[in-house]
Amino acid sequence: MITREELYRLVWSVSGKVAAAKLGVSDSYLKRVCTALDVPRPELGWWRKREVGRAPAPPPLPAVRPGRPTSWSKGAAGGAWFKPHYRELDLVNDPIVAGVHRLVIHSREILSRADRSLDGAVLLVNRSHRILDLSLSEKSVDAGLRFANALFIELEGRGHRITTAPVDNLIRPPISNWGREPAHVRLPQPDHIPRFPTIVHIHGVPMGLAILEIVEEAEMRYVGGGVYVPASAPPPAAGIxxxxxxxxxxxxxxxxxxSPYRPLPWLREWTEARRGTFAxxxxxxxxxxELELAAAELGTTREMHDRTAAAAAGHARARDSSHRAAQELDGTDRSPPPVQQPLFTLSKPPQGRDTRPSETAMPRLDWSTEARGTTT
Incomplete structure (x- = not known):
């Protein structure tokens, strides 16, 4: 058995693979154990930074939360109780760890393994991952996550909870990240529409959030090796x-x-005039x-939409009721007339069967002068 204090000292003294080998488990399973015990672990690249003396100090071990396990043992009884704590995103009790939002921590880990789109403008993430709604290039990941972390910590400090919600009754509409509509590049389909939209709850109003990087069209020159440079650059001396x-x-x-609700289109956007303005x-x-004001506007809009929809449904029910009452009063059936069946139908001949008339079925007509009884 290992306590969370012992596990904390282990993961910050040796690499993850070495620590997992000491415990007799895989590296991925060790991450689950750390998550279950609320033990922070080094982020990607921390050991390399430590080699050159530039690694940040390890975050402190957080206090034990009520109902959470305090130790772990391989193959011990009670695994069914321990397993639910393997979830990577426990945002209910403590969404912020050492000044970083848990959604940002998890998103950074997933984005570090993401693939680039064909043109390299956006990182593509599997929709099954429950991460933040981000549409960023590889060079803008750090700036986008820093902005998301600062904004989310401010919203959480004001009492507005941020979650990633499954798309059951919620939607995430397509959002364009073009600065201006392109004239030469064909508009592609959205690169990333998450399965779990990012939702902020402001005064009881759920509102979807997305952070995107603006893209523009530019004339580029291919110089080989998958590298593109601005078209104004001089062409290479050799090669295609x-x-x-x-x-x-x-x-x-x-x-x-x-608006994360399907019948209610509503969208508000804020764009950086210069790079780094949101920082x-x-x-x-x-x-x-402004998000608080937008949530109030969305709540009012949704109330008006619900009242209008309820009134329309009430008028439809009243119209149907009066229609049935009129039928019962005069004893006539005002239902639509039944659809008449065709007098005959054309059936296709069986495949492989010769449907051309045979000589025995149709008499041959003789147009000779002898047959007509005339002479020349």
């Missing part, structure tokens, strides 16, 4: 090269707030306040 219009990321971010504390506070 050409120019083409491509979608290119700009590094500017856009925050989108939308300031003042802008983060302003965006959090």
């Amino acid at each position: 090269h050409w120019t083409e219009w491509r979608r290119t990321p700009t590094g500017r971010l856009k925050l989108a707030a939308y 300031s504390k003042t802008k983060t506070l302003a965006l959090a306040t």
Whole structure:
């Protein structure tokens, strides 16, 4: 058996693979145990930074939360009780760990293994992962996650819970990340529509959030090896090269707030005028306040939509009721007339059967002069 204090000292003294080997489990299983015991572990690249003396200090071990396990033993009884704590996102009791939102921690880990789109403008993530709603290029991941972390911590501090919700009755509509509509590049389908939308609950109003990187079209020159440079660059002295219009990321971010309800289209957007505008504390506070105002607007819009839909449904029920009452009063059937059946139908001949008339079925007509009884 190992306690959470012993596990904390182990994972911060040796690499994950070495620690997993000491416990007789796999590296991925060790991550689950750390999650279940609320033990922070080194993030990707921490050991390399430590080798050059640039690694940040390990975060402190958080206090034990009520109802959480305090120790683990391989193959011990009670695994059915321990297993539910393997979940990577326990956002109910403690959404923030050492100044970082748990959704940001999990998203960074998944994005570090993501593939790039064909044009390299967006990182593609499997929709089964329950991460933040992000549409970013590889170069903008750090900036996007820093902005998301600052905004989410501010919203959580104001009492607005942030979760990733399964798409049961909620939706995530397509949101364009083009700065302006392209003239040369064909508009592709959205690269990333998550299965679990990111939802912020502000004063009882659920509102969807998405962070996207603005893209523009640019004429680029292919110089070989999968590398594209601006078309204004001089062509290479040797080798095959050409120019083409491509979608290119700009590094500017856009925050989108939308209605997660299907019959209610509603969208508000905020876009950086210059790269890094969202990084300031003042802008983060302003965006959090504007999201609160937007949630109030969405709540009012939804109430009006629900009242209109309820009134329309009531009128439809009243119309149907009066129609049935009129039928019972005059004893006539005002239902639509039945559909008349055709007098005959054309059936297709069986395949493989020769349907041409035979000589015995149709008499041959003789147009000779002898047959007509005339002479020349």
